[in-house]
Amino acid sequence: MVYGIIFAGGYGKRLRPLTDKIPKVLLEIKRNYTILDKQLLDFKYSGINNIYLLVGYKWKLIKKRYGDFWNGININYLVEKKPMGTLWALRNCIKYLDDDAIVRNGDTVSDINLKMLINDALKKDYGLLIALTKMKSPYAVVETYGDRIKSFVEKPFLNHYVNAGTYYIKKDAFKYIFKDYKNKEIEKTFIPELVSMGIVGSFFDDSGWFPVDNFKDLEELRKEYKGRIDKDFGYIKKNEDIQEIYIKALYKAYIKRVGKIEIIKGSGLLNGIEIFQGQVKEIKNPWHFEARENTIIKLTSL
Incomplete structure (x- = not known):
């Protein structure tokens, strides 16, 4: 069994006042369809039905919406009374697991293919697989020939890969989460440690990826969902x-x-x-x- 884990405890300070009364993961990307709805259904459609939500800020609103069982998904809540960082949150969760897990950042909407990620991870010997995706330029790009402008390309995909905030962690790698680190974020502790050991692999997926860090991001995401209906496929x-x-x-x-x-x-x-x-x-x-x-x-x- 592969478990699903979602970091869902953030304040969403850069999205105030929208997040004054609700956590960021409950922001709607279209009417009555939230960031967390999308995340949970992604797991369900990939065959993962046991989910741990690592929550904190206004977490009771999350539980009010989803309860312990939602759309065929078993949901467990692990609550931080005050922000302790992703490393501590993951440590607190891993001790309940007896198999591999996919961990996702709760403030990102993407079309990452989780079935393919699972297949890829099971075929390889890496302890950790990180989903990588191409990011769109926030600006139009100018193409030139010498000093002559040839064309403008509206927000093209950059020729570089970025961390998509989705990780496949094998059970054998769990022990490294509990090492003595000075920082409290997994991106600066657990992940670099495994990289130094040579046991981190990459999973490339160029499908849609939408971080939600500010109002412009949210506007872009809502624009994407005009006329879009998510399906199980x-x-x-x-x-x-x-x-x-x-x-x-x-x-x-x-x-x-x-x-x-x-x-x-x-x-x-x-x-x-x-x-x-x-x-x-x-x-x-x-x-x-x-x-x-x-x-x-x-x-x-x-």
Whole structure:
């Protein structure tokens, strides 16, 4: 069994006054759909149903919303009366676990493929796997030729990977959490310690990643969710007669809407038949898709 752990105790000071009365993880990214809703459902859809919430600030509001059992998920609450740092919070949680765990920062919304992360971790000998993703530039990028401006590219993905705040920790690595460290954050203690031992690996995933640190971040995230509906396989974005369907690798989708589909990225089985990037098909009946890679499909009405 793999456990899910979410750091959910932050104050969200840079999001005041929105967080004066509620914790950051309860901020809505669309109507009646919170950051924590998304995080919990990500775990559920990957097959993880036992979750530990490491809470503190206004944690009773979190328990009021989710209780001990929500949407088929068992939820355990570990409460910090005052902020002690992520290292202490993780130590307090790990002692209850008897198997591997995926740990996530609670102030980030992403489409990281947790099934693929689990598969990757189980195939490798690393004690810790860190999900890495490409980050969008906060600004438009200017392309030049000599001193002549050729074009502006609106907020492109940077050619560097950043820590996505999602970690797969194997049970054998738990003991290193309890070493004597001077700092109280895992990014400055436990993780560097394992890096120095050569037992930290990377999991690359270029799907959507949205940190929520300030009002601009929250605005960008809410813009992403205009017309977007999260599903157990990924999501669907609606735009008049066109839908963008994102299906994660190892996930299966059943789509009732018919029309012309184009594989923009990825590959998989369409009604049991292989289909690849660039192919176009007309679909006249509800259809099944099993993704072999993270796949984006454009669906247009006939």
